[in-house]
Amino acid sequence: MNRPARPLARPSAARTLLAAVACGALLAGCGGKDEARTGGDKPAAGASADAVFPVSLANAWGTTRVEKKPLKVATVSDGDTDIALALGIVPVITPDAEDGGPVPEYKQRALTKLGAGKLKQYDDTDGTDYEAIAAEAPDVILGMNTWSMDTDYAKLAPIAPVVTFTDKAQADTLTWQERLKTAAKALGMSAEAQKVITANEKATADAAAAHPEFKGKSYTYAVVHPEQITFMSYADQDPGVFEQLGFRKTDKAKNYKADKNAVSLENLDELEADVLLMTYPFGDNGLLSAKELESNKLFQSLQVVKGKHYTVIPSENTLSSAVAYPDALSAPWVVEKLTPLLAEAVAGK
Numbered sequence: 001m002n003r004p005a006r007p008l009a010r011p012s013a014a015r016t017l018l019a020a021v022a023c024g025a026l027l028a029g030c031g032g033k034d035e036a037r038t039g040g041d042k043p044a045a046g047a048s049a050d051a052v053f054p055v056s057l058a059n060a061w062g063t064t065r066v067e068k069k070p071l072k073v074a075t076v077s078d079g080d081t082d083i084a085l086a087l088g089i090v091p092v093i094t095p096d097a098e099d100g101g102p103v104p105e106y107k108q109r110a111l112t113k114l115g116a117g118k119l120k121q122y123d124d125t126d127g128t129d130y131e132a133i134a135a136e137a138p139d140v141i142l143g144m145n146t147w148s149m150d151t152d153y154a155k156l157a158p159i160a161p162v163v164t165f166t167d168k169a170q171a172d173t174l175t176w177q178e179r180l181k182t183a184a185k186a187l188g189m190s191a192e193a194q195k196v197i198t199a200n201e202k203a204t205a206d207a208a209a210a211h212p213e214f215k216g217k218s219y220t221y222a223v224v225h226p227e228q229i230t231f232m233s234y235a236d237q238d239p240g241v242f243e244q245l246g247f248r249k250t251d252k253a254k255n256y257k258a259d260k261n262a263v264s265l266e267n268l269d270e271l272e273a274d275v276l277l278m279t280y281p282f283g284d285n286g287l288l289s290a291k292e293l294e295s296n297k298l299f300q301s302l303q304v305v306k307g308k309h310y311t312v313i314p315s316e317n318t319l320s321s322a323v324a325y326p327d328a329l330s331a332p333w334v335v336e337k338l339t340p341l342l343a344e345a346v347a348g349k
Helices: 013-018 078-086 105-113 130-135 149-156 176-187 190-210 240-244 251-255 265-271 290-294 297-301 319-324 331-347
Strands: 055-059 062-066 073-075 140-142 218-224 229-231 275-279 310-312
Touching: 055 176, 073 078, 078 105, 078 140, 078 176, 105 331, 130 149, 140 176, 176 190, 190 240, 190 331, 218 251, 218 265, 229 265, 240 331, 251 265, 265 297, 275 331, 290 297, 310 331, 319 331
Parallel strands: 073 140, 218 275, 275 310
Antiparallel strands: 055 062, 218 229
16 A cells, blocks of 8 residues: 555565555566676576667656666665565665564565575664675666665766656655656666556556455554554555455544554544554554454444454565555555455454
């Protein structure tokens, strides 16, 4: 789902508390030959046969010019790593998004499919490691999913062409499809990007078709942050995966927006819907735990709770983060994992 703020570099495990968390079973195959390389020395699957270089792309800091087909790709965010993997490219270096922890299931699937081992990573606790990136001598640097490009661009541009957004505001507004397409253009892989998009759309459409009971059901999606319960499915929020699967926002959604989204414990009835989805990505640092909320008398009185049409989207397996921060690689996995939870909530199980 798109975002309270556009999902860019997903917060790593150690930095989850610093991020405002809101909100692949299917890795599209790529055709073609020899457009880019995986890990810097193996040809990547799938470059567009009609790709023409040089490629010039405007960005918020000037113009990026890619003189020839990139062979070595570096990334500066987890979302950019996922773009590369979705296109069949194993980056030569990436930030350590998991802080040494386990790789998310959808990413591991992609790495296994590509015959890759562990990604070469740099510690990004203190930000982008320019020296580590430069040491890999990349041909291009993907920066479509980062909030730090205003600081990074001047230091990355001397290393290699930087592929990023055309306006600083787009750090928060571009969809994952738009980010994928821009990166793919610089890599000469536009046709492959469209295959990924089409495959992801099919995964969602197939899930919706398999669950006609979803259609027209109202939903509320709320996130327990450290300082508040956040009404995330506000009226202007991008429809995202829930509505792509057939759900609709409640009438209460019009009372909320990105900068006015807190639900007080005295107004928990604002969460009422045909289906209620909650997530607790901050664990013990959240305003309250699932047990504490579920023992609240007002919460217990909600029809959606009484009817057992309430479910928790887990954060332990990164699902809540992937819902908040969708990208080309995680989107079909989100549908795969979320659909059964939604089906049980609709059925009242």
